[in-house]
Amino acid sequence: MLETSTVVLPDFAAGAVNLASARLGAVGIFSTDEFFAPVSRMLNDEPASFDPDLYDDNGKYMDGWESRRKRVPGHDYAIIRLAMPGRIFGFDVDTRFFTGNYPPHGSIEAAFVESGDPTDATVWTELVPKSPLGASAQHFFANADSSKVWTHLRLHIYPDGGVARLRVYGAAHFDWSKVGATEEIDLAYIFHGAKSLAWSDAHYGHPDKILSPGRGTNMGDGWETKRRRGPGHDWAIIRLGHPGVINRVLIDTHFYKGNYPDTCELLGAYLPDAGDTFSEAEISASEQWQPILTRQKMQMDAEHFYEGDQIQKVGPVTHVRIGVHPDGGVMRLRLFGTKA
Template identity: 40%
Template sequence: MTIGDQPAQTAGSFTALTDFTGDALPYGGGNPYADYRRARLPFAGLAHLTDRRLGAGIIAANDEFFAERENLLLPGPAVFDPEHFGHKGKIMDGWETRRRRGVSAEVPHPDIADHDWALIRLGTPGVVRGIVVDTAHFRGNYPQAVSVEATAHSLSAAPEDLLDSDVEWTELVPRTPVGGHAENAFAVHVERRFTHLRLRQHPDGGVARLRVYGDVAPDPGWLTELDTFDLVALENGGVVEDASDRFYSPPEHTILPGRSQKMDDGWETRRRRDAGNDWIRYRLVEQGVIRAVEIDTACLKGNAAGWASLSVRDGAEGEWTTLIPRVRLQPDSVHRFLVNPIPSTHVRIDIFPDGGISRLRLFGSLTKNGLARLTEHTEAVS
């Protein structure tokens, strides 16, 4: 496996998708991303498990002297302002620790085991497939190496719970050299369900962003007690399998929590100049029956879809059955429909002719077979 011209390095539980190491050039003015070392990431379509909108958070770090740990999970690329200084020094958009020192004048360098760490709560339990340690703008002050471990615990675990010596941590990425001002990417091959990560930087330095991608692994017992829930919500294990167009914003936005807050927080396609239409195909968390549907066009005012229809099928090769025939959509509005419950595993929304929607909610419950399969899968990765 290779990513562009960068050889992939496989070692047990992970594959290094990039081989960036060493310093980047000092900032020389102009666009700070002009010499940024990017990776081709094979994680498109996977859930972003460290998305704050799902409930992810940085719950502890041993040091954040120069820059706060919370910056690790901020959305969007890190920002660099060469004139931004504070009373502690240069203010960076990332997590940055102080410089470590040795124990004496005779031993001025840090010990090989010295490192800084941060504890990260995933937004939802999941199987990790990919990790990106982004050192954007950390050109000579990035860590020499990083490592990542994971554990399964209560989502509300306190730092002291996770730091208890009895907690079992699984190594996802062993201590691996990284590069400054670069997207350092790793594919993970551990088929386990986790809730928390521990990022270590060796021996110190700064990381701009941490992105973790994977498959949501919900708690079947929780969903069973809820009975009626959103069968396609990302946080419950729903997945966007395919879409006709991703030009302005991705279809995965349609299954995020909450209402859209701005236009690009939903799904918007380019303008069609043919006789076709746009669509998204979803896979439900498991086989279920949908009883109520909500199609939201929030913040899409001059570019909302004109009409929409909804179809379902049971199984990847099943026949499509119309659940909601083509109906008129209004801009910036919530549309609600009660529907005939039909056992299904997949849903397709067609919009006419183009435009977009911000959210799709499919309220229902799992069938007996769906619950059994979901329980079996969760037990297999726990």
């Protein structure tokens, strides 16, 4: 059984990336106990599922991290290496499907490690004090100081039990001061701070995925919309990691063979004061942004490169709008350019 949450996300999640995403590279590197279920499941991007008839050698299969019943003093904890260094806006500790085996309380600490993983000498800072947790529910905790950069988390559960998902909403930290004025860099890379902010449809895959590393692992690792049965076309608005001038564009339809877009286009705008959400009026206005790449015919399962005279010289932009006509899937979008 798979349930999609209908809980309204708090404001701190707007425009944020999940720094604890396994898909992006977050890893559970230690736990005091994972007898019933490993920490790695708690970092999965898909919503937790439950099969009432599924058991393994240690008992009931649970989609999350679960420790055994503690019969000695103390409590359990897990250490997570975040997918990327980042500033943290808030947390979602999700105990979905853990009804008689959830931890009554939890707390979260964070650390910054320049390289490698924490040691006994690592200093941990408490971000979420010991707080009540309930059965099969999402628990949101805002981080009061979102200015600091962290690389690792330590999730404590008191005294034991299970957590289905840990989501860490924040922003990737990338030191743009180390990028030279003429150095070409991917302005739309999620590890460089890029983020999708609005989209027409994400039925089969979130547009954040097109900003991810690599070429993708399968058709589920990209942005794909449902079949459009009416007029119009699908689109996504992306905030670049840094204002910049786009010189080269790559649109990759890898794995999309019967469901790739007929054509794609790219528009851009310089909006340094734009927020993390777009109003209906702002979305409507984005249709008139400056063309960077006019509509281009797509092919199935292929990389499409554009440069030189194919790219319109519109100057620095902070946001782009990729349009897919009329619908379909894109695996990756790369926007190579220089910072402004």
